[in-house]
Each structure stands twice: as structure tokens, then as C-alpha cells.
Amino acid sequence: MSQWHPQTEQLVEFAAGTCHTGISVAISVHLHYCPECRKRLSELESASAVLFEHQKPIAVSDNLFASVLSEIQQGKVTESVKPAAPARATSRYPKALSSLIPGTLEELEWRSPMKNLKVTHLMTDESGLIVGLHHMKAGGRVPNHQHRGDEISVVLEGGFSDELGTYGPGDFIFRTEEDVHSPQADAHEDCLMLSVVSAPVKLTGALGWLINPFLKA
Numbered sequence: 001m002s003q004w005h006p007q008t009e010q011l012v013e014f015a016a017g018t019c020h021t022g023i024s025v026a027i028s029v030h031l032h033y034c035p036e037c038r039k040r041l042s043e044l045e046s047a048s049a050v051l052f053e054h055q056k057p058i059a060v061s062d063n064l065f066a067s068v069l070s071e072i073q074q075g076k077v078t079e080s081v082k083p084a085a086p087a088r089a090t091s092r093y094p095k096a097l098s099s100l101i102p103g104t105l106e107e108l109e110w111r112s113p114m115k116n117l118k119v120t121h122l123m124t125d126e127s128g129l130i131v132g133l134h135h136m137k138a139g140g141r142v143p144n145h146q147h148r149g150d151e152i153s154v155v156l157e158g159g160f161s162d163e164l165g166t167y168g169p170g171d172f173i174f175r176t177e178e179d180v181h182s183p184q185a186d187a188h189e190d191c192l193m194l195s196v197v198s199a200p201v202k203l204t205g206a207l208g209w210l211i212n213p214f215l216k217a
């Protein structure tokens with residue numbers, strides 16, 4: 001069971017289809033592992049549908065959103081949007097990820113920017129977010145570093161720990177550029193992660209979540 005999850009704002013945007021592709025891939029991969037967030041997402045989708053039916057998508061207060069959500073949780077509002085079926089394991093990895101990998105992992109072009117770490121690039125999305133894979137050697141520590149922008153990691157295999165916690169498959173880890181950390185892979189197994197980082201050239205609003213009408217006071 002995942003211990004680290006996307007923020008509610010991120011799930012709301014995902015439900016509304018307004019988040020950037022890179023973030024959407026990361027959330028989809030997390031959802032594959034996390035029944036808790038799949039449930040939360042279907043509640044958010046239902047709440048969105050109810051709000052749209054009321055034709056008040058703008059200037060809806062937090063209270064209304066919370067009360068609609070609470071009614072759904074209590075079963076007072078029937079679901080009008082079917083939640084996405086849990087992803088089936090059609091390959092070794094979640095579909096949102098395997099669709100970005102044409103062949104095998106070994107066939108991808110890997111480079112090693114620092115000891116114990118190999119990285120590969122999968123795609124750059126419309127907002128400049130870079131989606132890739134990070135592979136840490138079992139027991140390997142990546143030297144203290146600071147990101148040039150925000151970073152989302154989702155563990156795919158193995159696990160690692162850093163100053164802020166320990167992480168295993170499915171965990172969704174969000175780091176801002178202020179965070180300095182020194183991750184170390186678990187001793188017994190290599191760690192493979194999906195990584196989504198903002199482009200080196202900082203774009204205005206990149207990873208600054210769009211203000212969602214449902215949450216606007």
C-alpha cells in the first residue's frame with residue numbers, strides 16, 4: 001500500500017483533465033498501485049459531475065465542494081460518472097508508462113550523471129516537463145543534491161529512503177526546488193522510479209497548479 005500520495009489539488013486537476021501530460025502520467029502510474037487514490041478520484045469525478053449538472057462550475061465555494069463530496073461519501077448522491085477501471089497488468093508496468101517504452105528497458109538509452117544513478121529520457125510534454133526513468137543501484141547513495149525545479153518521483157520497483165522518509169512501489173514523492181536530499185536505494189534491490197521534472201529553463205507556472213474552478217472561493 002502506498003504511503004505517499006498526490007495532493008488533492010493534483011487529483012482534482014487530473015479528474016478535470018487540466019493537468020500537464022507529465023503530471024498526468026505520474027498520477028496514472030500512482031493510481032495503478034493505490035486503491036485509496038482511485039477511490040478518491042472517483043469521488044472527485046462524481047463531485048465534478050454534480051457541480052456541472054448544477055451549472056455552477058465557477059465561483060463555487062470550498063464549502064459547497066466539501067458538502068457535495070460529503071454527500072457522495074455518505075451515498076446520498078448516486079454516481080453519474082463511472083470511475084476508470086483499475087489498470088490491468090497487461091505488461092510489467094502500468095499502461096501509462098509502458099506506452100512510453102517502445103521496447104525493453106535495456107533498449108532505452110541510459111546515461112549515468114552520477115555514481116549509482118542511471119537515467120533515461122522518455123518524453124518532454126507540452127509544458128516542458130521531462131518524463132524519464134531513474135535507476136539506483138541497490139544500496140547506492142546519490143550525493144546530496146538540489147533540484148533546479150520541482151520533481152515528482154513514483155517508485156516502480158525496489159525502494160529508497162532520504163532525509164524525509166522511506167518509499168516503496170507506488171509511492172508518489174513531490175519535491176520542490178528548495179528540497180536538498182540524498183536518496184539511498186534499499187540494500188537488497190535496485191530501485192527503479194518514474195521521474196517528472198520541470199525543464200532546466202524555468203517556465204512560468206510550470207508545476208504551479210492551475211487554479212481549479214471547483215476550489216475557487
Ligand SMILES: [Zn+2]
Pocket residue numbers: 002004005006030034036037038
Ligand atoms: Zn494514493
